[in-house]
Amino acid sequence: MLVTGIKSKPVYAPLQADTRGRYHLMLGMGVGAAPLLRVIGEMRGAAQGLKNTRVLYLPDAGNGAAQTGPAGAAPEVERFKAAGVGDVQAFGGTPALLDHFRATLRQSLMGTRLYVAGPESFIGLAMKIALEFNLNKDEIRAEECGTLARRVYCIHCRATTENVRTNIVSCVGCARWLLVRDHYSRRLAAYMGVMVDAEAPGELPPVKEVFL
Amino acid sequence: MSDAQTMAVEVIGVEQVTPLIKHFKLAPVGGGTLPVFSGGSHIIVVMQAADRVHKNPYSLLGSPAQLDSYEIGVRRMEESRGGSHFMHDSVKIGSRLEIAHPVNLFGLDKIARKHVLIAGGIGITPFLAQLEDLHGGSVPYELHYSVRSPEHAAFLERLRRREGDRIHMYYDSEGQLIPFESLLAAQPLGTHVYVCGPAGMIKHVIGTAQGCGWPDSHIHWEQFSAPPVGDAFEVFLARAKIRVHVPPDQSLLESIEAAGVEVPYLCRGGVCGFCHTRVLELDGELVHNDHFLSDAEKAKGKSIMPCVSRARCKSLVLDL
Amino acid sequence: MNAVFKPNETFRGDFSYRNSPQAIRRFPLPFAEDAYMYSVNIEPHLAGPPGSVTEFAFDVDEHYVAECRERDIVLAAEPLRYQALPHMMSSQWDCLELIMESLARDYPQHFLLSRQGNRWHWINRPLEIDQQFTFGDAATLPREPLDYITRQAQGDFVVMDQREGDLWAEAGMVTTQADWSMDFDLGMTFKEWHGPVPLAHELGVFDRALKFLLNLRLGQPVRRLNWTMTIHPRLDTSPENYPHWGPDRATVTAHNAGELVHLRVELQGLWRLPRSNAIVFGIRCYLISLRELATVPKWARRVHRVLKDLHPALIDYKGLTRYRDAAVEWLAPFDDGAPTTPGTAPE
Numbered sequence: 001m002l003v004t005g006i007k008s009k010p011v012y013a014p015l016q017a018d019t020r021g022r023y024h025l026m027l028g029m030g031v032g033a034a035p036l037l038r039v040i041g042e043m044r045g046a047a048q049g050l051k052n053t054r055v056l057y058l059p060d061a062g063n064g065a066a067q068t069g070p071a072g073a074a075p076e077v078e079r080f081k082a083a084g085v086g087d088v089q090a091f092g093g094t095p096a097l098l099d100h101f102r103a104t105l106r107q108s109l110m111g112t113r114l115y116v117a118g119p120e121s122f123i124g125l126a127m128k129i130a131l132e133f134n135l136n137k138d139e140i141r142a143e144e145c146g147t148l149a150r151r152v153y154c155i156h157c158r159a160t161t162e163n164v165r166t167n168i169v170s171c172v173g174c175a176r177w178l179l180v181r182d183h184y185s186r187r188l189a190a191y192m193g194v195m196v197d198a199e200a201p202g203e204l205p206p207v208k209e210v211f212l
Numbered sequence: 213m214s215d216a217q218t219m220a221v222e223v224i225g226v227e228q229v230t231p232l233i234k235h236f237k238l239a240p241v242g243g244g245t246l247p248v249f250s251g252g253s254h255i256i257v258v259m260q261a262a263d264r265v266h267k268n269p270y271s272l273l274g275s276p277a278q279l280d281s282y283e284i285g286v287r288r289m290e291e292s293r294g295g296s297h298f299m300h301d302s303v304k305i306g307s308r309l310e311i312a313h314p315v316n317l318f319g320l321d322k323i324a325r326k327h328v329l330i331a332g333g334i335g336i337t338p339f340l341a342q343l344e345d346l347h348g349g350s351v352p353y354e355l356h357y358s359v360r361s362p363e364h365a366a367f368l369e370r371l372r373r374r375e376g377d378r379i380h381m382y383y384d385s386e387g388q389l390i391p392f393e394s395l396l397a398a399q400p401l402g403t404h405v406y407v408c409g410p411a412g413m414i415k416h417v418i419g420t421a422q423g424c425g426w427p428d429s430h431i432h433w434e435q436f437s438a439p440p441v442g443d444a445f446e447v448f449l450a451r452a453k454i455r456v457h458v459p460p461d462q463s464l465l466e467s468i469e470a471a472g473v474e475v476p477y478l479c480r481g482g483v484c485g486f487c488h489t490r491v492l493e494l495d496g497e498l499v500h501n502d503h504f505l506s507d508a509e510k511a512k513g514k515s516i517m518p519c520v521s522r523a524r525c526k527s528l529v530l531d532l
Numbered sequence: 533m534n535a536v537f538k539p540n541e542t543f544r545g546d547f548s549y550r551n552s553p554q555a556i557r558r559f560p561l562p563f564a565e566d567a568y569m570y571s572v573n574i575e576p577h578l579a580g581p582p583g584s585v586t587e588f589a590f591d592v593d594e595h596y597v598a599e600c601r602e603r604d605i606v607l608a609a610e611p612l613r614y615q616a617l618p619h620m621m622s623s624q625w626d627c628l629e630l631i632m633e634s635l636a637r638d639y640p641q642h643f644l645l646s647r648q649g650n651r652w653h654w655i656n657r658p659l660e661i662d663q664q665f666t667f668g669d670a671a672t673l674p675r676e677p678l679d680y681i682t683r684q685a686q687g688d689f690v691v692m693d694q695r696e697g698d699l700w701a702e703a704g705m706v707t708t709q710a711d712w713s714m715d716f717d718l719g720m721t722f723k724e725w726h727g728p729v730p731l732a733h734e735l736g737v738f739d740r741a742l743k744f745l746l747n748l749r750l751g752q753p754v755r756r757l758n759w760t761m762t763i764h765p766r767l768d769t770s771p772e773n774y775p776h777w778g779p780d781r782a783t784v785t786a787h788n789a790g791e792l793v794h795l796r797v798e799l800q801g802l803w804r805l806p807r808s809n810a811i812v813f814g815i816r817c818y819l820i821s822l823r824e825l826a827t828v829p830k831w832a833r834r835v836h837r838v839l840k841d842l843h844p845a846l847i848d849y850k851g852l853t854r855y856r857d858a859a860v861e862w863l864a865p866f867d868d869g870a871p872t873t874p875g876t877a878p879e
Contacts, residue, residue: 008720008724008725008727008728020425021425023425108401109397109398109401110396110399110400110403110424110425111424111426131719133402134401134402135402136427136429136696153716155713155716155771155772156775158612176775181728182727183727185719192771194774195775195778198775198778217749217752247751248629248807250807313750316809319695321696322619322693322808478747
């Protein structure tokens with residue numbers, strides 16, 4: 001139950017341009033703009049340039065959560081344009097970006113590469129959609145940056161608690177105290193939460209902020 | 213697998229379908245049905261010729277739902293070590309053969325959003341069975357079939373009847389070539405491509421797909437080529453404690469089997485890795501003809517795939 | 533096994549489950565020597581000795597009817613314990629065929645399968661089922677094929693699609709598991725769902741196992757044993773219901789360990805499936821209390837020693853932490869230090 005350090009936790013790596021791809025679709029949230037700009041810089045120098053590159057961006061509201069209102073003129077959008085990407089769009093919230101992402105994938109062709117940069121929960125939700133289109137790990141690169149806050153799936157009542165920064169959390173569905181495990185499901189885009197005090201009710205380990 | 217796993221079959225149908233290709237129907241000796249299989253599977257056919265045993269893989273081209281017989285197509289190979297000649301010249305209605313259980317190393321990807329099938333010549337055979345699985349399903353598919361000339365288009369009537377314009381034909385004799393680049397550059401996300409045919413065509417399709425940015429996991433290929441010939445050499449089997457002579461036109465695997473030693477195998481084509489054997493001693497060089505070992509492993513010289521690879525050596529000792 | 537079924541045994545509430553003397557003697561002890569560590573202990577699933585749990589492809593024992601009833605209870609409360617992704621339908625039919633053919637062949641006194649082309653007629657006498665249906669047409673069965681047939685088999689079943697050089701858990705009936713969730717793990721690859729297992733990854737166990745399974749042949753199934761422990765003869769030790777069974781771990785004392793602590797052994801079988809080219813993983817669960825186990829002197833000594841010296845990471849992962857000492861203390865009087873013979877045969 002209390003095992004940590006397990007092998008089903010996803011591993012991320014700094015983004016790198018994959019010039020074997022023909023079309024480059026980039027998703028970024030908040031500080032994820034920086035890795036995307038770095039990749040754009042790499043690609044500008046390469047033979048195919050940036051003509052088949054599209055960026056979908058979600059500005060950060062400043063507290064690690066996405067904005068819920070209209071995007072306005074986010075400064076990052078200007079930076080993408082200045083870097084040479086003509087096809088840039090900003091969104092006011094995660095659902096709007098993901099809807100547009102899904103619509104983009106419907107029109108996309110083999111040879112597409114997907115780059116995602118942002119908090120893990122943002123990456124997870126994007127990957128969930130990518131799965132629908134049979135995009136696999138060779139076609140997707142993801143760099144985690146920003147908050148490490150997790151989505152936690154309560155295995156008892158199946159509710160998902162968002163934005164979890166602590167090692168144990170009270171489930172939004174059933175109020176049980178859940179241990180946030182490292183076992184991760186791509187299908188659910190969430191980590192497993194298991195009742196932490198079933199064997200000794202009321203005995204909770206100290207709550208610590210670990211996923212900052 | 214081992215020889216213990218074969219089934220006895222009788223040839224109940226032989227038809228010359230093109231100048232080079234014969235279609236055989238095999239039924240189980242004693243009646244009954246043959247094992248169910250998935251489209252893309254092949255069987256190893258064991259042929260007892262006068263001077264040697266041939267074991268050749270052939271794709272099952274019949275419907276996986278029709279199990280009172282298996283159907284295979286055999287192309288007469290010009291430079292043959294004897295297997296295809298044996299099938300063409302010596303096998304008739306009533307002949308008995310041994311076959312192994314079907315194995316599938318060329319299956320359709322079940323979550324593909326589209327399948328593009330590319331066949332060259334005799335390479336059409338695995339697709340015939342796969343089309344049975346695809347027909348009537350919800351996933352779109354198309355077949356691109358290239359042959360020398362119309363008389364060499366095996367099974368075309370059967371294909372057209374069922375698939376209509378999902379079949380695209382290309383005749384070398386009329387200068388028609390499959391437009392690989394434009395075909396592969398225009399496929400929607402989630403498409404998988406499958407190619408079976410001559411080595412050159414396979415290499416070209418793989419290279420073109422990769423050039424269009426396809427990941428390897430979406431490119432599937434199957435190649436049935438005879439093991440390459442080479443200089444004769446000797447090998448010592450350390451555990452069996454016997455010396456085996458490998459003549460030019462017999463593979464290392466076949467020679468070891470002829471000497472009475474069994475080696476696990478699946479594809480006999482250097483792809484699946486099942487016959488992987490450890491090299492204990494080598495004075496000379498290995499000739500790696502497989503697609504399984506990495507370049508690093510080949511260079512290390514500690515492993516060999518006896519189904520297709522050979523050696524030029526003063527001595528070679530294997531862990532068999 | 534020529535068993536008399538005990539249809540009213542329970543695996544919850546009053547826990548009336550017990551093993552008969554024959555069931556005890558045929559119990560698949562997973563310890564061939566006095567210590568335990570992981571290995572890829574896969575062997576061909578060939579017919580074992582008559583009366584043994586490996587005599588047939590799928591073992592039907594005295595607990596068959598009771599276990600099927602228990603499964604129905606779990607599913608009525610939690611339908612998500614059975615799941616199947618849409619592309620797995622051909623593998624579902626493969627599994628139905630495999631299980632029906634095996635049971636009818638091996639237990640003709642209980643099961644009958646007659647076929648005329650696609651028109652199948654299945655009779656399951658212990659469960660009083662008489663079903664005619666068209667093979668391949670799910671509308672002719674009361675439930676999906678995998679759901680339908682696994683409600684008539686003991687143990688869990690996970691079906692793995694093979695593609696991209698990996699195995700993907702994409703269908704399954706999982707109601708008798710040792711603490712993992714089908715719902716959570718659905719869609720995971722082989723190494724992903726084994727993620728939580730400690731130590732084994734470093735030993736390369738899963739790399740070798742995966743490579744082996746990718747080449748699994750039709751007609752050549754394999755098997756292995758896995759084990760853990762459970763308090764009470766409770767089959768449903770799912771993470772979902774951990775709030776219900778977790779507290780039991782804290783109720784064990786050196787005095788009651790004999791009745792409460794159960795050795796839980798999984799006989800795992802793996803079969804290649806013909807139409808789908810997928811692999812079905814059968815996980816058959818056997819439970820025996822320490823008291824029942826101790827009626828076999830060699831086993832009492834052996835299990836005492838295995839538990840006493842178990843690697844700490846395994847104690848934690850297998851969930852034994854709270855009661856391991858009590859179990860060891862309960863078994864101690866049965867261990868006089870005498871040598872045990874290798875192998876698992878009861879003595």
